[in-house]
Amino acid sequence: MRIAVLGGDGFVGWPTSLHLSNLGHEVHIVDNLSRRWIDTELGVQSLTPMDSIQERCRIWKQESGNTIHFHLLNLAKEYERLKQWLADHKPDAVIHFAEQRAAPYSMKTDRHKVYTVDNNVNATHNLLAALVETGIDAHLVHLGTMGVYGYSSVGAPIPEGYLDVEIDTPAGRKGMEILYPTRPGSVYHMTKSLDQILFQFYAQNDGLRITDLHQGIVWGTHTDQTRRHEQLINRFDYDGDYGTVLNRFLIQAAIGYPLTVHGTGGQTRAFIHIQDCVRCIELALSDAPKTGERVKIFNQMTETHRVRDLAQLVARMTGAEVRMLPNPRKEADENDLIVKNDQFLSLGLNPITLQEGLLAEVVDVAKKYAHRIDRSRVPAVSAWTKDIAKRVDHDPEGKKLKAV
Amino acid sequence: MRIAVLGGDGFVGWPTSLHLSNLGHEVHIVDNLSRRWIDTELGVQSLTPMDSIQERCRIWKQESGNTIHFHLLNLAKEYERLKQWLADHKPDAVIHFAEQRAAPYSMKTDRHKVYTVDNNVNATHNLLAALVETGIDAHLVHLGTMGVYGYSSVGAPIPEGYLDVEIDTPAGRKGMEILYPTRPGSVYHMTKSLDQILFQFYAQNDGLRITDLHQGIVWGTHTDQTRRHEQLINRFDYDGDYGTVLNRFLIQAAIGYPLTVHGTGGQTRAFIHIQDCVRCIELALSDAPKTGERVKIFNQMTETHRVRDLAQLVARMTGAEVRMLPNPRKEADENDLIVKNDQFLSLGLNPITLQEGLLAEVVDVAKKYAHRIDRSRVPAVSAWTKDIAKRVDHDPEGKKLKAV
Numbered sequence: 151m152r153i154a155v156l157g158g159d160g161f162v163g164w165p166t167s168l169h170l171s172n173l174g175h176e177v178h179i180v181d182n183l184s185r186r187w188i189d190t191e192l193g194v195q196s197l198t199p200m201d202s203i204q205e206r207c208r209i210w211k212q213e214s215g216n217t218i219h220f221h222l223l224n225l226a227k228e229y230e231r232l233k234q235w236l237a238d239h240k241p242d243a244v245i246h247f248a249e250q251r252a253a254p255y256s257m258k259t260d261r262h263k264v265y266t267v268d269n270n271v272n273a274t275h276n277l278l279a280a281l282v283e284t285g286i287d288a289h290l291v292h293l294g295t296m297g298v299y300g301y302s303s304v305g306a307p308i309p310e311g312y313l314d315v316e317i318d319t320p321a322g323r324k325g326m327e328i329l330y331p332t333r334p335g336s337v338y339h340m341t342k343s344l345d346q347i348l349f350q351f352y353a354q355n356d357g358l359r360i361t362d363l364h365q366g367i368v369w370g371t372h373t374d375q376t377r378r379h380e381q382l383i384n385r386f387d388y389d390g391d392y393g394t395v396l397n398r399f400l401i402q403a404a405i406g407y408p409l410t411v412h413g414t415g416g417q418t419r420a421f422i423h424i425q426d427c428v429r430c431i432e433l434a435l436s437d438a439p440k441t442g443e444r445v446k447i448f449n450q451m452t453e454t455h456r457v458r459d460l461a462q463l464v465a466r467m468t469g470a471e472v473r474m475l476p477n478p479r480k481e482a483d484e485n486d487l488i489v490k491n492d493q494f495l496s497l498g499l500n501p502i503t504l505q506e507g508l509l510a511e512v513v514d515v516a517k518k519y520a521h522r523i524d525r526s527r528v529p530a531v532s533a534w535t536k537d538i539a540k541r542v543d544h545d546p547e548g549k550k551l552k553a554v
Numbered sequence: 555m556r557i558a559v560l561g562g563d564g565f566v567g568w569p570t571s572l573h574l575s576n577l578g579h580e581v582h583i584v585d586n587l588s589r590r591w592i593d594t595e596l597g598v599q600s601l602t603p604m605d606s607i608q609e610r611c612r613i614w615k616q617e618s619g620n621t622i623h624f625h626l627l628n629l630a631k632e633y634e635r636l637k638q639w640l641a642d643h644k645p646d647a648v649i650h651f652a653e654q655r656a657a658p659y660s661m662k663t664d665r666h667k668v669y670t671v672d673n674n675v676n677a678t679h680n681l682l683a684a685l686v687e688t689g690i691d692a693h694l695v696h697l698g699t700m701g702v703y704g705y706s707s708v709g710a711p712i713p714e715g716y717l718d719v720e721i722d723t724p725a726g727r728k729g730m731e732i733l734y735p736t737r738p739g740s741v742y743h744m745t746k747s748l749d750q751i752l753f754q755f756y757a758q759n760d761g762l763r764i765t766d767l768h769q770g771i772v773w774g775t776h777t778d779q780t781r782r783h784e785q786l787i788n789r790f791d792y793d794g795d796y797g798t799v800l801n802r803f804l805i806q807a808a809i810g811y812p813l814t815v816h817g818t819g820g821q822t823r824a825f826i827h828i829q830d831c832v833r834c835i836e837l838a839l840s841d842a843p844k845t846g847e848r849v850k851i852f853n854q855m856t857e858t859h860r861v862r863d864l865a866q867l868v869a870r871m872t873g874a875e876v877r878m879l880p881n882p883r884k885e886a887d888e889n890d891l892i893v894k895n896d897q898f899l900s901l902g903l904n905p906i907t908l909q910e911g912l913l914a915e916v917v918d919v920a921k922k923y924a925h926r927i928d929r930s931r932v933p934a935v936s937a938w939t940k941d942i943a944k945r946v947d948h949d950p951e952g953k954k955l956k957a958v
Contacts, residue, residue: 229668260687264633267679268672271748275671283664285940304730306723315719315730319710326708326719331732332751340755344675344748347736351744355884356939480759535760536689 151435152176152239154288156225156277157247158218159203160185161385162293162368162427166245168375168382169428170435171216178239179203181248182224184269185385188255194392194527196385197401197519198371209381226272233280236288243289243435244281248273249341253297254391254478254532256338263337270341271348278352287359289438291431294364296420296451296489298343300333301481307488311362311447335481336534349445357441361434365427366420366451366489369396370507371515373425384424386515388523390530396421396460398528400508403468404516405523410546412530413477415458416484420451423502433497449491452501460504467509476541480534555839556580556643558692560629560681561651562622563607564589565789566697566772566831570649572779572786573832574839575620582643583607585652586628588673589789592659598796598931600789601805601923602775613785630676637684640692647693647839648685652677653745657701658795658882658936660742667741674745675752682756691763693842695835698768700824700855700893702747704737705885711892715768715851739885740938753849761845765838769831770824770855770893773800774911775919777829788828790919792927794934800825800864802932804912807872808920809927814950816934817881819862820888824855827906837901853895856905864908871913880945884938 158167158179171177181203189195201209207218223231225248249270250256256266274292281288299308313330316323329350334340345362352358376384387393388401399409422430430450439446461472477483491499529546533539562571562583575581585607593599605613611622627635629652653674654660660670678696685692703712717734720727733754738744749766756762780788791797792805803813826834834854843850865876881887895903933950937943 229664233664260633260637260683263683264676264680268676271675272668272672276668279664279667282939304721304723305725305728306721313721315721315732316727317708317710317717317719319708321709323720324709326735328719328732328735331730331735334751334755335759337755340751343751347738347744347747347751351738351741355739535686 151242152178154178154180154239154241154244155247156180156244157249159183160247160251161387162424163247164206165373165376165384165424166428166431167218168210169373169432171210171218172214172375173432178219178221178241180221180223180225180235182222184250192389192391194389194524195522197388197522198383198386198515199522200383200385201381206382209379213378213382225276226269229276229280232276233284236280236284236286240286241288243291244277245431246274246277246290246292250338252392253336253338254530257336257534258391258532266337267341271344274345274348278348278358281358282352282356287441289359289361289435291361291434292345292349292363294342294345294362295339296364296366296449297334297336297339298332298346298364299330300335301417301485301487302333303486307490308449309490310449310493311364311445335479353443353445359439359441359443361439361446361448363430363434363448363450366422367394367396368424368427369394369421370424370511373428389527391532395419395457399461399464400512400516401520401523402528403464403470403512404520405525407525407528408471408473408546409461409465410530411458411461411472411474412479414483415456415461415474417457417481418454418485418487419457420454420487420489421504422451423507426452426499426501429499430494433494433499437497448493449489450494451489451491453504454487454489455504463504463508468512473546475543475546478530478533478538478542480538555646556582558582558584558643558645558648559651560584560648561653563587564651565791566828567651568610569777569780569788569828570832570835571622572614573777573836575614575622576618576779577836582623582625582645584625584627584629584639586626588654596793596795598793598928599926601792601926602787602790602919603926604787604789605785610786613783617782617786629680630673633680633684636680637688640684640688640690644690645692647695648681649835650678650681650694650696654742656796657740657742658934661740661938662795662936670741671745675748678749678752682752682762685762686756686760691845693839694762694764695838696749696753696764696766698746698749698766699743700768700770700853701738701740701743702736702750702768703734704739705821705889705891706737707890711894712853713894714853714897715766715849739883757847757849763843763845763847765843765850765852767834767838767852767854770826771798771800772828772831773798773825774828774915777832793931795936799823799861803865803868804916804920805924805927806932807868807874807916808924809929811929811932812875812877812950813865813869814934815862815865815876815878816883818887819860819865819878821861821885822858822889822891823861824858824891824893825908826855827911830856830903830905833903834898837898837903841901852897853893854898855893855895857908858891858893859908867908867912872916877950879947879950882934882937882942882946884942
């Protein structure tokens with residue numbers, strides 16, 4: 151297949167591009183490299199030394215003999231160029247990672263909220279409008295998030311996108327299947343909830359074939375392809391905005407920083423290893439909906455854990471100390487989470503578990519690159535409201551105390 | 555109260571501004587005048603001769619002694635100016651009409667789809683982000699649409715925003731109240747569905763006080779204030795994109811054009827007179843939710859009718875002929891619609907009915923200004939898909955035949 155990977159320079163986009171190229175697909179990365187600009191804005195960098203996208207593609211060609219094409223394009227702002235690009239390349243599938251993807255970044259200031267909504271909604275909608283206008287019947291695979299479901303405990307397992315409900319009618323009770331009622335917990339998550347409505351409309355009105363992957367929190371760094379050459383390595387974010395919780399615990403352990411748990415740590419979240427992510431995308435591509443079918447929704451996750459349990463797991467493995475901090479987010483202190491992921495399991499997914507993979511990450515990645523960490527970027531300081539901002543701990547290490 | 559009316563130069567915005575000014579409120583219209591630009595783009599004009607907003611405000615001052623302030627500002631594009639405006643003026647309430655509001659226009663071409671999403675989503679979100687950032691605790695009243703519910707017949711009355719459902723859980727059946735599952739039928743309606751999610755988030759995360767009015771199709775032209783001077787007259791759209799169905803029937807009757815019914819005319823829709831709209835906004839302002847409360851949703855409509863029944867009603871009244879045409883929209887041929895509007899009735903709304911108001915509209919407006927109608931702008935030609943576009947009737951009058 152000819153596959154466009156929008157946002158193919160990112161944390162999941164890059165290993166996905168390698169994985170699909172390795173399977174023999176013709177891969178085109180379309181990216182505006184905004185994530186690299188945000189590194190510059192925040193003054194942070196990937197823990198792993200990351201080459202330019204052009205250099206990455208050159209090394210991949212050298213290692214595998216396969217070409218990955220790169221196209222610099224801003225999906226959200228360059229609608230006409232996007233349309234022309236689609237008309238010129240006629241992809242069989244489009245994988246859409248091209249959205250600002252950090253909840254804390256989306257809540258940092260009003261400017262970041264406005265950017266996230268403007269960028270993410272227009273990126274998705276421009277893509278949909280351009281597919282309709284060019285008449286290209288590509289299978290669109292979108293990276294959503296488990297966060298669209300929200301994390302209030304309803305006491306029932308979270309289904310894959312659609313919920314069976316009953317309502318009262320004058321003729322008695324009646325069953326309906328609806329999109330799971332969304333309860334996003336940040337501006338970022340909210341944009342993925344908006345995406346769902348966009349997809350529902352374009353699948354119904356225009357017969358677009360769309361798969362939406364509600365992904366859990368990704369952990370890990372390497373995939374089979376990123377391991378093949380030092381310069382193919384994936385990015386690894388550890389800062390308070392872009393670092394995901396488990397990867398942050400790993401680097402905190404590696405540099406003798408406390409494992410920072412926010413609130414009670416009773417938040418239960420869904421997780422998936424990066425290697426399983428790219429495998430899921432391969433599986434989703436093989437199982438496209440038909441024209442006129444509703445949006446196909448998968449839960450792309452393999453395990454659920456409470457945050458404090460993960461901290462304890464990493465602490466036991468590494469001897470690190472756990473520190474409980476005020477929560478910069480507005481969210482429930484504690485929640486249960488049971489998630490259905492039968493569809494990917496039935497398609498053959500064989501998950502990598504935390505128990506088996508975690509130690510390798512600490513040794514291969516966190517410790518290896520620990521010298522590149524800027525400790526001052528580790529705290530999570532983007533607060534969900536101004537009131538919450540007042541109680542955020544900007545210095546969990548207590549350097550001030552040490553300096554006395 | 556000091557009230558900002560965003561989009562206060564529009565079809566409902568203008569009479570609302572007059573109505574609130576007449577009640578003694580300090581009214582500030584904030585508008586980028588985009589609706590006037592779209593008239594220019596489409597080569598259409600209001601049936602009624604409409605003065606500039608500055609002139610309208612001058613006449614109102616002369617007639618009533620009250621000042622309506624006008625501020626030229628693009629809500630979707632000028633975030634920093636919006637924030638400054640709010641900080642400077644500190645409104646007690648903000649009424650938000652500032653969105654592209656025609657379904658056919660939103661489906662006209664891909665450019666119109668992209669514009670509608672970009673404009674409407676950013677307008678609403680900029681406003682929300684700016685209210686949070688400035689800390690202004692204004693009551694936000696938003697004009698939504700009945701179209702967010704969709705028009706599939708579920709066999710139960712449509713509640714005011716929230717639906718009681720039951721779900722299966724391992725511990726037995728459990729009741730939940732959810733936002734009514736949305737099923738928008740056009741890109742325009744979809745943006746109002748997206749607005750709902752934005753409102754839900756900002757009410758929950760930031761305690762914004764928000765009322766969302768799911769309005770039916772508006773008919774009529776005059777309110778008590780627009781009648782006070784010829785130059786205070788409201789706009790009246792009759793073209794295929796912006797004209798609402800009943801107002802279009804009235805002008806079609808006035809100029810001897812067939813009453814154009816699309817499809818079977820079995821679409822049931824909700825209606826409300828423009829005078830009742832402005833009264834509803836007054837009522838909504840008086841009944842603001844408290845900080846921390848969920849979004850308050852009203853159904854702002856007073857009657858439901860099938861489109862073909864309305865055509866017959868106007869035909870009987872005027873002797874006009876009814877013409878059945880292919881439907882440019884993708885929608886169900888026939889639907890039932892029962893809508894709850896108990897909240898406005900209990901607040902004292904006393905609706906104007908079609909039966910009592912329709913004839914006055916024909917005589918006072920449609921016939922009076924019939925000489926200003928461009929017949930070539932009457933057909934509704936914006937098609938929902940390219941396939942549908944092929945069967946759209948661009949010439950319901952059959953001028954080609956007449957020319958033989």
